[in-house]
Every structure is written in structure tokens, then in C-alpha cells.
Amino acid sequence: xxxxxxxxxxxxxxxxxxxxxxxxxxxxxxxxxxxxxxxxxxxxxxxxxxxxxxxxxxxxxxxxxxxxxxxxxxxxxxxxxxxxxxxxxxxxxxxxxxxxxxxxxxxxxxxxxxxxxxxxxxxxxxxxxxxxxxxxxxxxxxxxxxxxxxxxxxxxxxxxxxxxxxxxxxxxxxxxxxxxxxxxxxxxxxxxxxxxxxxxxxxxxxxxxxxxxxxxxxxxxxxxxxxxxxxxxxxxxxxxxxxxxxxxxxxxxxxxxxxxxxxxxxxxxxxxxxxxxxxxxxxxxxxxxxxxxxxxxxxxxxxxxxxxxxxxxxxxxxxxxxxxxxxxxxxxxxxxxxxxxxxxxxxxxxxxxxxxxxxxxxxxxxxxxxxxxxxxxxxxxxxxxxxxxxxxxxxxxxxxxxxxxxxxxxxxxxxxxxxxxxxxxxxxxxxxxxxxxxxxxxxxxxxxxxxxxxxxxxxxxxxxxxxxxxxxxxxxxxxxxxxxxxxxxxxxxxxxxxxxxxxxxxxxxxxxxxxxxxxxxxxxxxxxxxxxxxxxxxxxxxxxxxxxxxxxxxxxxxxxxxxxxxxx
Amino acid sequence: xxxxxxxxxxxxxxxxxxxxxxxxxxxxxxxxxxxxxxxxxxxxxxxxxxxxxxxxxxxxxxxxxxxxxxxxxxxxxxxxxxxxxxxxxxxxxxxxxxxxxxxxxxxxxxxxxxxxxxxxxxxxxxxxxxxxxxxxxxxxxxxxxxxxxxxxxxxxxxxxxxxxxxxxxxxxxxxxxxxxxxxxxxxxxxxxxxxxxxxxxxxxxxxxxxxxxxxxxxxxxxxxxxxxxxxxxxxxxxxxxxxxxxxxxxxxxxxxxxxxxxxxxxxxxxxxxxxxxxxxxxxxxxxxxxxxxxxxxxxxxxxxxxxxxxxxxxxxxxxxxxxxxxxxxxxx
Numbered sequence: 001x002x003x004x005x006x007x008x009x010x011x012x013x014x015x016x017x018x019x020x021x022x023x024x025x026x027x028x029x030x031x032x033x034x035x036x037x038x039x040x041x042x043x044x045x046x047x048x049x050x051x052x053x054x055x056x057x058x059x060x061x062x063x064x065x066x067x068x069x070x071x072x073x074x075x076x077x078x079x080x081x082x083x084x085x086x087x088x089x090x091x092x093x094x095x096x097x098x099x100x101x102x103x104x105x106x107x108x109x110x111x112x113x114x115x116x117x118x119x120x121x122x123x124x125x126x127x128x129x130x131x132x133x134x135x136x137x138x139x140x141x142x143x144x145x146x147x148x149x150x151x152x153x154x155x156x157x158x159x160x161x162x163x164x165x166x167x168x169x170x171x172x173x174x175x176x177x178x179x180x181x182x183x184x185x186x187x188x189x190x191x192x193x194x195x196x197x198x199x200x201x202x203x204x205x206x207x208x209x210x211x212x213x214x215x216x217x218x219x220x221x222x223x224x225x226x227x228x229x230x231x232x233x234x235x236x237x238x239x240x241x242x243x244x245x246x247x248x249x250x251x252x253x254x255x256x257x258x259x260x261x262x263x264x265x266x267x268x269x270x271x272x273x274x275x276x277x278x279x280x281x282x283x284x285x286x287x288x289x290x291x292x293x294x295x296x297x298x299x300x301x302x303x304x305x306x307x308x309x310x311x312x313x314x315x316x317x318x319x320x321x322x323x324x325x326x327x328x329x330x331x332x333x334x335x336x337x338x339x340x341x342x343x344x345x346x347x348x349x350x351x352x353x354x355x356x357x358x359x360x361x362x363x364x365x366x367x368x369x370x371x372x373x374x375x376x377x378x379x380x381x382x383x384x385x386x387x388x389x390x391x392x393x394x395x396x397x398x399x400x401x402x403x404x405x406x407x408x409x410x411x412x413x414x415x416x417x418x419x420x421x422x423x424x425x426x427x428x429x430x431x432x433x434x435x436x437x438x439x440x441x442x443x444x445x446x447x448x449x450x451x452x453x454x455x456x457x458x459x460x461x462x463x464x465x466x467x468x469x470x471x472x473x474x475x476x477x478x479x480x481x482x483x484x485x486x487x488x489x490x491x492x493x494x495x496x497x498x499x500x501x502x503x504x505x506x507x508x509x510x511x512x513x514x515x516x517x518x519x520x521x522x523x524x525x526x527x528x529x530x531x532x533x534x535x536x537x538x539x540x541x542x543x544x545x546x547x548x549x550x551x552x553x554x555x556x557x558x559x560x561x562x563x564x565x566x567x568x
Numbered sequence: 569x570x571x572x573x574x575x576x577x578x579x580x581x582x583x584x585x586x587x588x589x590x591x592x593x594x595x596x597x598x599x600x601x602x603x604x605x606x607x608x609x610x611x612x613x614x615x616x617x618x619x620x621x622x623x624x625x626x627x628x629x630x631x632x633x634x635x636x637x638x639x640x641x642x643x644x645x646x647x648x649x650x651x652x653x654x655x656x657x658x659x660x661x662x663x664x665x666x667x668x669x670x671x672x673x674x675x676x677x678x679x680x681x682x683x684x685x686x687x688x689x690x691x692x693x694x695x696x697x698x699x700x701x702x703x704x705x706x707x708x709x710x711x712x713x714x715x716x717x718x719x720x721x722x723x724x725x726x727x728x729x730x731x732x733x734x735x736x737x738x739x740x741x742x743x744x745x746x747x748x749x750x751x752x753x754x755x756x757x758x759x760x761x762x763x764x765x766x767x768x769x770x771x772x773x774x775x776x777x778x779x780x781x782x783x784x785x786x787x788x789x790x791x792x793x794x795x796x797x798x799x800x801x802x803x804x805x806x807x808x809x810x811x812x813x814x815x816x817x818x819x820x821x822x823x824x825x826x827x828x829x830x831x832x833x834x835x836x837x838x839x840x841x842x843x844x845x846x847x848x849x850x851x852x853x854x855x856x857x858x859x860x861x862x863x864x865x866x867x868x869x870x871x872x873x874x875x876x877x878x879x880x881x882x883x884x885x886x887x888x889x890x891x892x893x894x895x896x897x898x899x900x
Contacts, residue, residue, distance in 0.1 A: 089878045090855030093885045097848035100889055101840065217870030238864065239874055245858045252856060279893045286851075286885035293879040297871075425838075525839040 012323070013161055015332025016339065019198070020172070023191050023340050027179030030186040040373040042116055045184035045380065046355045048271045050111065056189050057272045057281050060348070062288045063192030064268040065092065065259065067146075068153030068342030071199070071295050073403075076314045078299025079307075081236040082228050084244055086296055087251045092289045095256035096282045102260065103269050105424045105524040107278050110270050112523040117352070118266050118420045119360040125423045127515020128431035129364060134438055135416045136360035139263045140386075142413035143353040145405030146262070147390040150346040152315060152399050157335045159310045160319035166395060172339070173346075177387045180347045181380050185271055188347040195344050198337030202322075203294045205334070209325050210301055220297075223304035243483035247472045250487035258414045258489065260421060263352030264345060275527045301325075313399065346387070354382035404468050408449060411471065411489040415441035418500050424524070427517045433503035441496025448473045448488045569599050569609070577603060592619050600627045608632065844895045851885035 034049065043050055052060060070088060077085030106121065115121050119139065123132035154172055155165045179187045210217060221238065228237045235241060240248055259265055272278045295318070302321040310316040322334045358379040363370050370378070393402050419434045429437075454469025455462065472485035508514075569577045580595040582588070592615055599606060609623070609631045616633045623629040854860070855878060864872040871879075 083874060086875065086878065090881070093855045093878070093881050094852045096885055097851040097889055100848055100892065101845055105840065215870075218867070219870070221870065221872060238872055240858060240862050245862065249856050249858055276897070279897075283886060283889045283893050286882045286889065289882040289885075290879055293875075293882065297875065521839055 011328040012332035012335060013163075015329060016157075016161060016335045019194070019333070019336035020175075020339060023194055023343065024175050024179065026190050026194065027175070027187040028182055030179070030190040031183035033183075033186050033190060040376050042355065042358065042372060042375045042379060043114070045376045046116055046351050047267065048185040048189055050271060051273050052189060052271045052277070053273050054277050054280050057268070057277050058284055059192040059196055060185075060189045060271060061265075061268045061281055061285060063188060063195050063341070063344035064264055064348050065095075065285070066199075066288060066292055066341075067150060067345040068338050069146075069149040069406075070292060071338055071341055072153045072156050072315045072318055073149075074292070074296045075299035075302065075318045076309075078296050079302050079317045080299075080314060081233070082224065082238055082300075083240050084235060084248060085299060086293075087248050087255075088296060089289060089293045090248075091252040091255040091259075092292060093286055094252060095259050096286050098256055099260050100279065100282050102421055102424050103282065104275050104278050106266065107269055107272060107275060108526045109424070109519055109523045112526045113519065115359075116267075116270065117263060117356045117359050118261065118416070119356055121519075122416075122419045122423060123360070124518040125427055126419065126429075126431040126434060127517065128435070131419060131431050131435050131438075132360055133364070134435060135419055136356045138412055138416050138438070138442070139261070139356050140353045142409035143263055143349050144386060144389055145393065145402055145409045146264075147346050147349045147353075147387060148393040148402040149406050150342040150349075151390060151394045152402055153342040154339050155394065155399065156313060156315040157319045157338050159313065159316050160323055161335060169394065170391060172343070173387055173391050176343050176347060177350075177384050180350060180383055180387075184380075185267065185348065185351055188344045188351075189271070191340060191347075192344045195337060195340040198333055199295075199341060200291060202334040202337050203291050205326060205330050206298055206301070207294060213325075214304070217297075220300050220304040224300040227303050244472075244485070246475075246484045246486055250490045251471065254414055254487045254489040254493070255410065257417055257421070257493075258410050261413045261416050262349075263356055264349040267348055267352040267355065315399075346390070350383040350386045350390075351379070353386045354379040357382040407471050408446065408468070411445040411449060411492060412442055414489040414493050415445065415496050417493060418497055427514075427519075428504065429500050430504040430507045430512070431515045432507055432512060433500045436503050437496040437498075437500030440499045441492045444495050445488055445492030448477075448492065451477065452488070569595060589615060589617070589619055593622065596623055596627055596629060596631075600629060840896075842892075842896045844892045847888055847892050851881065851888045854884065855881050 034051070074085060074088045079085075106118070109115070109121060113120075113124055115124070117136065117139070119132045119136035122135050123129060151169060151173065155169060158165045158168050210220065214220075215222075225238050235244055269278055272281070298318055298321060302317045305321060305324055307317055307320045307324060309320060319335060319338065322331045326334060358375050362378050362382075363375065367374065393405070415438050418429060418437055422429065449471065450467045452469045452471070452473060453463045453467065454465040471488050473488045473491060474485045475482050569579075571577055578595060578598045580591055580598070582591045592611075596609075596619075599609075607628075607630060609629055611619075611631055611633055615631065620631045620633065623631045861874055861877040863874065866873055868876045
């Protein structure tokens with residue numbers, strides 16, 4: 001099954017390109033999918049009408065959380081360092097039980113108040129526009145390099161297929177920008193179905209091929225063990241070194257918490273139809289982690305197959321592996337899976353960031369009297385700008401820079417946790433304490449990242465770069481005599497929380513007034529906001545039509561049950 | 569619509585060309601949404617006919633037509649705290665522009681009326697957006713007017729405690745009073761400010777944001793914006809930020825389930841709290857306890873323990889979350 005180097009990639013290329021064309025058509029056609037009478041509202045364009053059911057939400061969220069970069073970079077990391085790269089698996093397992101309650105609360109309060117972004121929630125909860133602005137800026141800044149990373153994912157495929165990344169990347173993202181502009185969140189929702197089919201196909205094919213060739217997984221792992229034993233680095237291996245365990249755990253927790261805070265996750269969640277949809281999806285999504293885990297193991301498969309990355313770009317390991325072990329048509333499908341897998345999250349991220357710009361910067365500060373239509377237009381153009389910025393980062397600067405920016409992005413988005421996630425539970429924290437905590441967290445996070453050098457080279461001791469070399473901050477900086485390191489984001493978050501918690505009673509004692517909390521406890525458990533929306537027209541137009549009768553009677557019995565509950 | 573104390577529950581302002589009987593449907597729907605316990609309404613002869621049947625079938629509201637609705641009508645008000653039977657006087661009068669009374673000192677009262685679920689959802693539905701108006705302002709002054717397609721009239725919604733009923737715009741600003749009997753001259757509080765700034769309104773997908781006579785589609789959600797602009801707020805009379813109309817941080821809405829859950833005093837138990845949620849700690853803690861699984865044997869399918877254990881945890885997570893999901897599912 002091993003491919004011959006220098007083989008003609010034409011079949012793979014044609015499959016890749018035709019799926020790309022199919023996806024483009026779907027992206028534009030998505031605007032007609034459950035077509036609203038008016039797409040010129042932000043809820044329609046940016047949240048798909050807030051009416052996605054279980055399946056669509058599953059595709060959307062899985063397309064959102066499991067990005068192309070994950071599919072490419074996690075196996076590449078496993079290829080490079082072994083077990084430490086596997087952190088993505090505990091991270092995307094722990095994230096769901098962690099978010100099960102807060103995400104549903106967020107859904108409810110957002111639907112009650114019509115929020116589209118987390119920063120809007122913060123504004124309503126803490127009554128502070130500066131805080132909301134800070135959260136929005138942090139969100140946008142953290143998202144942009146993430147979009148750039150999706151380009152890195154596509155780029156790795158393009159390199160292996162033999163296309164020149166420059167213009168083909170540009171075309172890919174012009175297409176992406178165009179259908180996002182046109183169809184809003186409906187486009188990635190529809191496309192993610194294709195993405196999921198392709199990715200699951202790829203994983204199954206990989207399992208079959210590893211299972212039927214050579215000595216199966218045990219052969220793969222013995223080859224990997226031999227490679228890591230030969231390498232001079234002390235941090236790689238099939239198991240975690242004692243010193244790197246803390247980093248593994250903190251990185252998993254930190255990434256899980258950060259995932260909740262990224263605008264694109266919340267955008268995906270808000271598009272769900274009701275609370276039950278969100279909960280069902282959180283229940284089902286860990287199964288997708290299994291898929292990610294198998295893909296991560298492909299890093300070991302690449303080692304045992306002797307795959308060498310194209311040039312110095314270690315992210316090309318997985319596409320190279322596909323080329324070696326898959327028949328061409330299958331490799332073409334796998335490439336398309338990664339490529340389409342990059343478009344989906346990139347589209348959602350740009351929509352999420354654009355919504356933040358519109359709702360938290362444009363409307364409060366630039367045009368307070370903006371209509372819905374103006375908002376939507378601004379969001380559309382903002383999504384273009386965000387993507388343009390990402391393309392420029394990739395083309396003009398370099399890939400490594402994007403990866404470093406993403407590292408910083410994860411650390412800084414985590415600093416919005418006290419306002420957004422804790423805010424879902426309590427409004428006790430003072431608004432100015434939150435601002436102080438956020439700024440302190442950002443500063444310390446960046447300072448700690450600055451202190452981390454990148455070590456590498458053949459002897460694993462050369463300092464490749466003095467600053468921003470990783471996210472594992474050695475505890476030795478604190479004077480502790482340990483080799484253990486800890487994820488910067490989590491440490492900065494602790495400082496952030498500490499500042500916020502200490503400052504809150506101080507500010508209260510000083511008599512600085514709290515912001516007004518506009519949310520009510522009942523807002524956090526509200527459900528199925530969409531119903532009234534439809535019922536309104538129904539009521540104005542008269543008696544419900546035949547199909548709606550059942551709904552009305554359900555609603556009525558719901559009211560009765562509700563009033564009885566109150567009487568008890 | 570007012571209750572039996574004469575306190576305002578919901579208001580709908582329409583243009584003079586709108587059929588009041590048609591307007592009543594929207595109004596009653598809003599009433600139903602805001603105050604689900606309401607059972608009985610009295611209305612004058614102008615509302616007889618189809619509306620009565622419709623209210624019965626679609627809203628389970630009984631509308632009794634009375635010959636002449638005396639004002640004030642004294643009935644028992646039964647919303648949450650008086651008794652289970654809700655009685656309501658419905659006063660809908662075909663009228664011209666109405667001067668609306670602004671919220672009074674009884675904050676809780678106003679909240680109760682102005683902010684129940686219904687208005688929000690109504691606003692979310694997009695047919696109505698709330699915006700404050702000047703005391704004594706005529707209908708035309710209400711800045712936010714969002715109409716639905718099927719409802720080509722200008723709508724504004726207000727809620728507020730009233731004990732004198734609507735006052736007519738033609739008579740100029742009416743003395744405003746709160747239930748405690750304190751009076752404000754119209755416009756005493758100076759600048760226009762959002763009356764109930766809490767409603768973020770987004771026009772629904774099916775709506776056109778247009779109003780006859782309004783050249784520019786009105787800004788939506790302005791009240792919301794203004795409300796949070798801290799410093800732009802008019803200084804409250806008591807010069808503390810928690811002035812009378814600033815709503816308390818915690819308040820209970822009588823018609824909401826948490827009213828029962830929390831009781832009248834004490835810390836509120838979160839509405840979605842459940843002992844089952846503790847179970848979620850298992851799939852959080854297991855993937856994070858690295859020393860537990862940082863070893864190679866036993867292997868499964870050739871995978872070292874470290875790897876198949878973590879892959880298997882995804883199934884554990886799904887199972888546990890599934891159990892919690894099923895156990896805490898709200899019955900409909």
C-alpha cells in the first residue's frame with residue numbers, strides 16, 4: 001500500500017478540488033436552507049435563526065471544536081514528542097462535563113435577552129461597558145490567530161498535494177469569505193456535514209489500514225518507542241515524564257476552559273434551538289473525541305511508516321502519511337476532509353469575531369442607533385476583514401508566527417473566564433475588580449510567555465528562540481526546586497481571579513457602586529425562546545393553522561402545568 | 569389591561585386606524601405570556617364577538633363582556649400573592665394618543681409588570697420594542713417603534729404601576745402618582761430616559777422594521793444601550809446609584825418558578841441546581857488524574873494503557889453526561 005514518492009497526484013488533486021467545488025456550491029446554497037423571510041438580521045445571519053436542531057448542532061459544534069488545525073497539529077505533536085501531544089484527548093473529554101451546566105445557562109440567558117456574544121452578556125450582568133469592551137477585544141484578538149491556524153491546516157494539505165500554497169490558499173479563503181458573507185452561519189452548518197462524513201471516513205480507513213498491515217498497533221508503538229529512546233530529548237516518549245505531568249493536566253484544563261470562552265464555540269451553541277439540543281449535543285460530542293484520539297495516534301503511525309515532513313513543516317506529517325498509506329482516491333477524500341474541516345471553523349470563528357465587533361464595539365461606540373440591517377452588514381464586512389487579516393498573517397509573516405500567536409490567544413482568552421463563566425453563576429464580583437483582574441491576568445500571562453524560550457535543535461538544548469517559545473512555564477521561576485512546569489494560561493487565570501476576589505470587597509468598602517445586573521435567576525433556565533416568536537404571527541393572524549394546533553395545545557398544557565406548579 | 573387594583577399590566581398603543589378588536593389579540597397574548605395565572609377578563613361591548621372565542625381557545629382566557637365598565641373597577645387582584653384565582657379587569661378603550669405614566673417609586677411593582685418573560689420574548693419576537701418616552705409624551709414621541717409584517721401599526725409597550733388609569737394626551741401631562749400616593753409632575757425627572765431599559769429587542773425574521781410615518785426605521789434596543797451607560801444616567805434623586813428606579817440586584821418575579829424555589833428570604837438555590845451534577849466530576853477528574861494512567865500495561869489492541877484508557881474515557885464521559893442529562897431533563 002506504500003505510495004511511491006514523486007507519484008502523480010492528479011487523482012487525489014481532482015478529488016480534492018471537486019469536493020472543494022461541491023462545498024462551495026453548498027456554501028452559497030445554504031442561504032436558501034430554511035430560508036428566513038429576512039436574512040438581514042444578526043440572529044439570522046450570525047446565528048442561523050437560532051433554530052438548529054440536534055443533528056445540525058452536532059455537526060456545527062463538532063466542526064467548530066475539532067478544527068483542521070487539531071487534526072493536523074495534534075498528530076504532528078504526537079509525532080514529535082509522543083504522549084505530551086495527546087493532551088488534546090483529556091482536554092476534549094473533560095471539557096464537556098465541565099461545560100454541561102454553564103453552556104446551557106449561557107444559552108438561556110442569551111436567548112432571553114437576545115445576546116449574540118459573551119461580551120453582551122457581561123455587559124448586562126455586571127453593568128459595565130468598559131468590561132464588555134475588554135472582553136470583546138480579547139475575544140477578537142484571540143480568535144484571529146485561531147483562524148490563521150485553520151489556514152495552516154489547509155496549507156499542509158496543499159503542500160503535500162503539490163499546489164503552491166500562496167494562490168491556492170488565497171482562492172480557498174476568497175471562496176470561504178464569499179459564502180460566509182452570503183449565507184452566514186448556515187454555510188458552515190451545512191458544510192460541516194460533508195466535513196464530518198469525510199473525517200469519519202478517513203479515521204475508519206486509517207483504522208482498517210493500520211489493523212491489516214504490518215504488525216498492527218503493537219508494531220506502531222514499538223517503532224515509536226524506539227524512535228523516542230534514540231532521541232536526546234528528555235520530554236518525549238510514550239509516557240509522560242514526571243516533570244511534564246503537571247503541564248499535561250494544566251494544559252488540558254486550561255484549554256477546556258478556554259474553549260468555552262472562544263466566540264466561535266458560543267456562536268455554535270447559541271445557534272441551537274433549545275436547551276435540550278445543547279444538552280444532547282454535549283452528551284454526544286465526547287464520542288467525537290474518540291475520532292480525534294485515533295487521528296492523534298496517526299502521529300505514531302507516521303513514525304512507524306518512516307514519514308518525513310515536507311521541508312521543515314512538521315504539520316505536513318499527516319497528509320504525507322495519507323499519501324503513503326492510502327490509495328490515491330482515499331487520500332484525496334482525506335485531504336478534502338482536512339481542507340473542508342478548516343473552512344468550517346474558520347467561517348464560524350470569523351462570524352463570532354465579527355458579531356463581537358458589531359455588538360460590542362460598533363453599536364455601543366460607533367453607531368448606537370444602528371438598525372438590525374446595518375448591524376448585519378457591518379458583521380458581514382467585519383467577517384471579511386477578520387479573514388483577510390488571517391490570510392495576511394499566513395502569507396506575509398510566517399506559519400510559526402501564527403502558531404505562536406495562537407498560543408498567546410489561548411492564554412489571553414482564558415482571562416475572560418471570571419467575567420463570562422463565573423458571571424453565569426454569580427454577579428458577586430465587582431465590575432472594576434473584574435477589569436483589574438483581566439488586565440492583571442493579561443499582563444502576567446504575556447510576561448510569563450515572554451520568559452519561555454523555545455529549546456530544540458539536534459541536541460535538544462539549543463535555544464531556538466528566546467521568547468514566546470511555548471506555554472509551559474517552569475515553576476523554577478518561583479524559586480521552587482522542581483523541573484515541573486505549568487500552563488501559563490491557568491497560572492495567569494489564578495492571579496486574575498485572586499485580584500478580582502480581593503478587589504471586590506475593597507471596592508465595595510470604598511463605596512464604589514456595582515453595576516446593575518439586568519439578568520434574573522429565571523433567565524438562566526429559560527427554554528425554547530423561539531416558540532413565542534412564531535406564535536406571535538399566529539396570534540395576530542388568528543387561529544393557528546392545522547399543523548400548529550398541537551403546538552398550541554402543548555403550550556396551553558404547559559401553562560396549566562406551570563400554574564399548578566406555582567400553586568403548590 | 570389593568571388588574572383589579574387598577575394597576576397596569578400591559579399596554580398596547582396603536583395608531584388610530586388599527587381595529588381595537590384586532591389589537592386586542594396581541595394585547596391578550598402579551599397578557600397571557602406575562603401573567604400565565606390570569607383566568608378571567610372583563611371587557612366592554614366593543615370587544616365582543618370573535619375575540620371572546622379566540623381568547624378561550626387559543627389562550628384559555630375567559631373574556632366576559634360587561635355592558636359598561638365602571639372605573640375604577642374593584643376586584644380582587646390575585647397574582648401570585650393574593651390568591652390562586654386570578655381576576656382581571658380588562659379595560660380596552662378605543663382612544664387616541666395616550667399619555668403613559670412612567671414608572672413610579674415602587675420599583676418591585678414596576679419590575680413585576682414591566683419585565684416578565686413575556687415582554688422579553690415578545691420583544692425578541694420582534695413585534696414590540698420598549699423604549700421610554702417623555703412623561704406626557706404623545707404616541708409619536710415614542711422613539712422605538714418596531715412593527716411586525718402583519719401589524720402595520722406603531723406599537724409601543726409599557727408597563728408600570730398606575731392607579732389612575734390612562735390619562736389622555738390631549739389633556740397634557742397627567743400628574744403621576746405611585747401607589748403610595750406620592751405625586752410627580754410630568755417631566756419632573758427631566759430628560760427622556762428609558763422606562764424599562766431591559767428589553768433587548770431584535771425584530772423577528774418575519775418582520776419589516778418600518779412604521780407608517782416614520783421615515784427612518786427606528787433604532788432598536790436603544791433603551792438597553794442607554795441603560796448601561798452608567799454615567800449617562802440621569803442622577804437619581806437620592807444621589808446614590810441605587811436610586812429608586814434602579815432595580816435591585818436580586819428580585820423575585822411572582823410569576824416565575826423561582827418564586828417558589830427561593831421562598832421569600834434567604835439565599836436563592838439555583839433553579840437548575842441538581843445533585844446529579846456532582847456525577848459530572850467523574851469524567852472531569854478521571855482524564856486529569858495522570859498518575860492513574862501514566863503506564864504502558866496492560867495493553868489493548870496493541871495500544872498501551874495510557875492511550876486506550878484515555879480513548880475509553882470518551883465513552884465514559886458520554887455515558888455519565890447521558891445519565892445526568894436524562895436525570896435532570898425537565899418534563900414538559
